[in-house]
Amino acid sequence: MSGVVEAVAADVHGLAVGDEVFGLLRFPGFRGSAYAQYVAAPASDLAHKPTGIDHVHAAGAPMAALTAWQFLIDVGHDHPSPFQEARHRPVPLDADTTVLVNGAAGGVGHIALQLAKWKGARVVAVASGAHESFLRELGADRFIDYTRSRPEELVHDVDLVLDTVGGPDSRRFLRTLKAGGAQFPVLPGDFDEEETAKAGVTVSSAQVRSSGVQLAELGRLLDAGTVRVAIDSTFALADARAAHERAARGHLQGKIVLTVAR
Ligand SMILES: NC(=O)c1ccc[n+]([C@@H]2O[C@H](COP(=O)([O-])OP(=O)(O)OC[C@H]3O[C@@H](n4cnc5c(N)ncnc54)[C@H](OP(=O)(O)O)[C@@H]3O)[C@@H](O)[C@H]2O)c1
Numbered sequence: 001m002s003g004v005v006e007a008v009a010a011d012v013h014g015l016a017v018g019d020e021v022f023g024l025l026r027f028p029g030f031r032g033s034a035y036a037q038y039v040a041a042p043a044s045d046l047a048h049k050p051t052g053i054d055h056v057h058a059a060g061a062p063m064a065a066l067t068a069w070q071f072l073i074d075v076g077h078d079h080p081s082p083f084q085e086a087r088h089r090p091v092p093l094d095a096d097t098t099v100l101v102n103g104a105a106g107g108v109g110h111i112a113l114q115l116a117k118w119k120g121a122r123v124v125a126v127a128s129g130a131h132e133s134f135l136r137e138l139g140a141d142r143f144i145d146y147t148r149s150r151p152e153e154l155v156h157d158v159d160l161v162l163d164t165v166g167g168p169d170s171r172r173f174l175r176t177l178k179a180g181g182a183q184f185p186v187l188p189g190d191f192d193e194e195e196t197a198k199a200g201v202t203v204s205s206a207q208v209r210s211s212g213v214q215l216a217e218l219g220r221l222l223d224a225g226t227v228r229v230a231i232d233s234t235f236a237l238a239d240a241r242a243a244h245e246r247a248a249r250g251h252l253q254g255k256i257v258l259t260v261a262r
Contacts, residue, residue: 001022001025001034001059002020002021002055002058002059002061003020003055004018004019005017005019005020006038009043012043015043015046020048020049020051020055020058021047022046022047022049022055022058022059022219023041023045023046023062023210023215024062024063024208024210025041025042025045026045026210027210028209034059035237035240035258036260037260037261044210044212045210045211046212046215047212047213047218047219048219049219050219050222051223052223052224052225053222053228053229056231056234056257057222057229057231058229059255059258060229060254060257061111061229063107064107064229064255065111065215065218065222065227065229066208066211066214066215067186067208068108068111068112068162069115069214069218070088070208070209070211070214071088071090071112071162072093072112072115072116072119072162072184075087075088075089075090075206076209081207082207083188083205083206084188086204088184088204088205089204091182093120094119095120095121097121097122097159098121098122098123098124098157098158098160099116099121099124099160099161100123100124100126100151100158100173100176101116101125101164102126102146102151102162102164103126103127103164103165103186104123104126104131104135104164105125105127105134105135105251105252105253105254106127106164106252106253107252109127109162109164110135110138110230110253110254111227111229112162112164113135113138113139113140114226114227114228115221115227116162117138118226118227121159121160123139123140123142124140124142124143124144124151124155124158125140125144127146128145128146128147128251129145129147129148130253131253134230138228151173151176152172152175152176155176156178157177158176158181159177159178160177160181161173161176161177161181161184162184163183163185163186163187166185166186166188166205167185169189170187170191171189171190171195174191174195174199174201174203175199179200179201180200181201181202182202182203182204183201184203184204184205184206185203185205186205188205191203229255230253230254230255231256231257232252232253232254232255232256233246233256233257234256234258234259235256235258235259236259236260237258237259237260240258243256243258
């Protein structure tokens, strides 16, 4: 969500009535629905909204940007993961690394692509053909339309695959990795430990958590225009059903945002 502070508890410091803030609320507790005109939020889940972007773009940022950040840059917490025992560890990204982002036009994918470019990496973006110019504008060095060719047959020696589609099909990307490479399925898939050990690669996933501290860092990148949030569509809160129908049709380019009257 993104909005304006209406009231603060007595023990809250650093936030005042009238401040513009954005945040992913109480995740993964699932007690923080932001489908509302007013929400109560833990101060630690909030950061000041970047002044250079409006509330719609700021509201689109927290879930996707924190997911991309915690997968690629820094987990930022020690909470156990529901997906694996080992702590997820991002891999260093620089001009010598190649990252393949699958589902690159979606919420998580388009931010992940930009964070990888910010770190200097070469990025291969995989999406359906309609997203090519969008992804090239965001900095993709190579684009593969998965409806026309199979990326796992075209790409080799990748350092990192961030698979935002994930699931059982994710393992097909293992063959694109160089020895020592890593694959991060955002939706955990079906991986055979023997197969990954034999290939000398790491598979790791994580579950995003709310973090006002990380959002403040992301806010600086959003303000500078280093990272931008694309808006697939907006719907009035009363039309939330239509927003879900849009999501269910798939092929999103960026985020869907619900708007509320002020
Ligand atoms: N681990 C976590 O904590 C965490 C956090 C956030 C999200 N997630 C999960 O991560 C997934 C992605 O989330 P999101 O918000 O980024 O979803 P999204 O905005 O719906 O984006 C998904 C993207 O994948 C593309 N796509 C669909 N099928 C594809 C395929 N076979 N190959 C390549 N691209 C394909 C879609 O467009 P095109 O088909 O047109 O290219 C779309 O742009 C969801 O399952 C979500 O639940 C997990």
